[in-house]
Amino acid sequence: MGATWVFAEVTPEGPHPAALELLTKARSIGGDIAAVAFGPGATAAALELGAHGADTVYASDESVFADQPGRAAAHTLHALIGRHAPSLILFAGTYDSRDVAGRLQALTGSTLMANATDVEGPARARTEIFGGTKFVDVDLGGPEPRLVLVRPKSFAAEPTGGTATVVSVDAVVPDSATATVIERHTEAASGPKLEEANVVIAGGRGLGGPEPFAMLDELAAAIGTAAVGASRAAVDAGWVPYSYQVGQTGKTVKPEVYIAAGISGALQHVVGMKGANRIVAINKDADAPILRIADLGVVGDLFQIVPALTEEVRKRANS
Amino acid sequence: MNITVLAKFVPNPTGTPELGPDNLLVRTAGDGALDPGDEYGLELALQLAEASGGEVTVVSMGPDEAIAGVQRALAMGAHKAVLVTDPALRGADALVTARVLAAAIARQPADLVIAGAESTDGYTGTVPVTVAELLDMASVTAARKLEADGDGFRVERQTESGYDVLGMPSPALVTVTAGATEPRYPSLKGIMAAKSKPVERLSAADLGVNDLASTQSVAAVTDAPPKAGGEIVSGDEAVARIADLLAEAKVI
Numbered sequence A: 001m002g003a004t005w006v007f008a009e010v011t012p013e014g015p016h017p018a019a020l021e022l023l024t025k026a027r028s029i030g031g032d033i034a035a036v037a038f039g040p041g042a043t044a045a046a047l048e049l050g051a052h053g054a055d056t057v058y059a060s061d062e063s064v065f066a067d068q069p070g071r072a073a074a075h076t077l078h079a080l081i082g083r084h085a086p087s088l089i090l091f092a093g094t095y096d097s098r099d100v101a102g103r104l105q106a107l108t109g110s111t112l113m114a115n116a117t118d119v120e121g122p123a124r125a126r127t128e129i130f131g132g133t134k135f136v137d138v139d140l141g142g143p144e145p146r147l148v149l150v151r152p153k154s155f156a157a158e159p160t161g162g163t164a165t166v167v168s169v170d171a172v173v174p175d176s177a178t179a180t181v182i183e184r185h186t187e188a189a190s191g192p193k194l195e196e197a198n199v200v201i202a203g204g205r206g207l208g209g210p211e212p213f214a215m216l217d218e219l220a221a222a223i224g225t226a227a228v229g230a231s232r233a234a235v236d237a238g239w240v241p242y243s244y245q246v247g248q249t250g251k252t253v254k255p256e257v258y259i260a261a262g263i264s265g266a267l268q269h270v271v272g273m274k275g276a277n278r279i280v281a282i283n284k285d286a287d288a289p290i291l292r293i294a295d296l297g298v299v300g301d302l303f304q305i306v307p308a309l310t311e312e313v314r315k316r317a318n319s
Numbered sequence B: 001m002n003i004t005v006l007a008k009f010v011p012n013p014t015g016t017p018e019l020g021p022d023n024l025l026v027r028t029a030g031d032g033a034l035d036p037g038d039e040y041g042l043e044l045a046l047q048l049a050e051a052s053g054g055e056v057t058v059v060s061m062g063p064d065e066a067i068a069g070v071q072r073a074l075a076m077g078a079h080k081a082v083l084v085t086d087p088a089l090r091g092a093d094a095l096v097t098a099r100v101l102a103a104a105i106a107r108q109p110a111d112l113v114i115a116g117a118e119s120t121d122g123y124t125g126t127v128p129v130t131v132a133e134l135l136d137m138a139s140v141t142a143a144r145k146l147e148a149d150g151d152g153f154r155v156e157r158q159t160e161s162g163y164d165v166l167g168m169p170s171p172a173l174v175t176v177t178a179g180a181t182e183p184r185y186p187s188l189k190g191i192m193a194a195k196s197k198p199v200e201r202l203s204a205a206d207l208g209v210n211d212l213a214s215t216q217s218v219a220a221v222t223d224a225p226p227k228a229g230g231e232i233v234s235g236d237e238a239v240a241r242i243a244d245l246l247a248e249a250k251v252i
Helices: A017-029 A042-051 A071-084 A095-108 A213-223 A232-236 A302-318 B036-052 B064-076 B094-106 B127-134 B188-194 B237-248
Strands: A004-011 A033-038 A056-060 A088-092 A112-121 A124-129 A134-140 A146-150 A165-168 A180-186 A199-203 A226-230 A257-261 A278-283 A296-299 B003-007 B009-011 B032-034 B056-061 B080-084 B112-116 B138-149 B152-158 B162-169 B172-176 B199-202 B216-223 B231-234
Touching: A004 A017, A004 A042, A004 A095, A017 A033, A017 A042, A017 A088, A017 A112, A017 A146, A033 A042, A033 A071, A042 A056, A042 A165, A071 A095, A088 A095, A088 A112, A095 A112, A095 A146, A095 B094, A095 B127, A095 B138, A112 A134, A112 B094, A199 A213, A213 A226, A213 A302, A226 A232, A257 B237, A278 A302, A278 B237, A296 B237, A302 B237, B003 B036, B003 B064, B003 B127, B009 B064, B032 B036, B032 B064, B036 B056, B036 B064, B036 B112, B036 B138, B036 B172, B056 B064, B056 B094, B064 B080, B064 B188, B064 B199, B080 B094, B094 B127, B112 B127, B127 B138, B127 B172, B138 B162, B152 B172, B231 B237
Parallel strands: A004 A033, A004 A088, A033 A056, A056 A165, A088 A146, A112 A146, A199 A226, A199 A257, A257 A278, A278 A296, A296 B231, B003 B056, B003 B112, B056 B080, B080 B199, B112 B172, B138 B172
Antiparallel strands: A112 A124, A124 A134, A134 B216, A180 B162, B009 B032, B138 B152, B152 B162
């Protein structure tokens, strides 16, 4: 079997957490492991990528990878594959990595599996369907390398303390026209990041508008280590930015406690939060599907319960 | 500006999905719809075409009943449609799907190709960019805003921390997220007019796509361990119970 590669998204702040999760998984598959890191910060990220299991890091710090997302990375990766013939490449299931994997598939003609939750090797991976109620094991065929997009937080990242050999790579940029980043905007909320918070409080359609999210912000502030998220319905309605979205098309979170307020529990949302240690759901509809997966389901009016809970948390904090 | 919109016919998104003995989704006749995620892109296409005096062509691959989805797109205002329907394409993987769609698009080049960011049933989310690479086109995915800008396009793309603004020349491919715009409802006039709009039906062979072998097959389907039912509370005790749980989890 050829090597297993991990396509590692990097920024000058470091590697994407999903890259470290995928390297940890790659160690259980066996064989040589390499990480591929493109864009500003790639060489610096090799330290952490090596510490999580990469024997080799193919790195390029060129800014074209950040400025022309997807395409340059796919073509450079394709050239590297031609030289080293890996058997399997793991990607995080993010928008950026999906673009690289999707374009790469057109170049290699190899199979591409999306939404994997576990990977046995180049010939088999697992996904979950129907909101995680069924596991589907999929045989992968066709030419190598097989391409697998893995849902973030499918594995816990564990360092080994290893060191990677860094191999410098030149960007391969196709001549034809491409999309170029002109501006970048950050809409990050204050407080802990959604993916890292101990407690996530998420609002859905039941909030009825943007203003009630202030109520969730207050509860988050009272708890202290909490972040506020949202369902796709709330994001699509324009009540909060996309960076709040938890679910299939948004972020995957695994906090100690997840509080779903006014969220019905569509499968698209559930796959992003079902890994939480404890799930609390507040919903006025006793038949809402979210109540079936909640450890504690509260049938009632969130507009009374949430402010009362904020008071109670403050009271306990002061006692 | 001529625009091609990729449209998928999906099982009823509010129904309860089931697997058949072949491990493919059971499709019940009359219980499918145009993917709601495709209507946002179609709406943007109609607006851009109306502003510039161009045509919107819908391209769809699916079973015979996918004609219902195509007809909805035509009723919303698309000018014509191509439906690739072929029993040999049942269970087609992402690469075969991308090759078929790319071949269908290439027969009638457009200034812009629009697709949904991912389908509501399979949510693979890679087929449009594979199509873009096969056709050597620039692309932006996960767009929340799309405007014509000189000879090209200006696109706002959602990112994990906010959004980026990208520029690209024509021809290009864009995938749009829900929320990019509010799709119109087909009018009665639109529904009547749709019946006389041209729909071309093609097979994979018509498009010259002959290698239809799927590179993925289902080895096993197993039930996930069921989750134990939780506690349901209501009324006055609710607030104290949530606070107790937060304390048990040591987060307050």
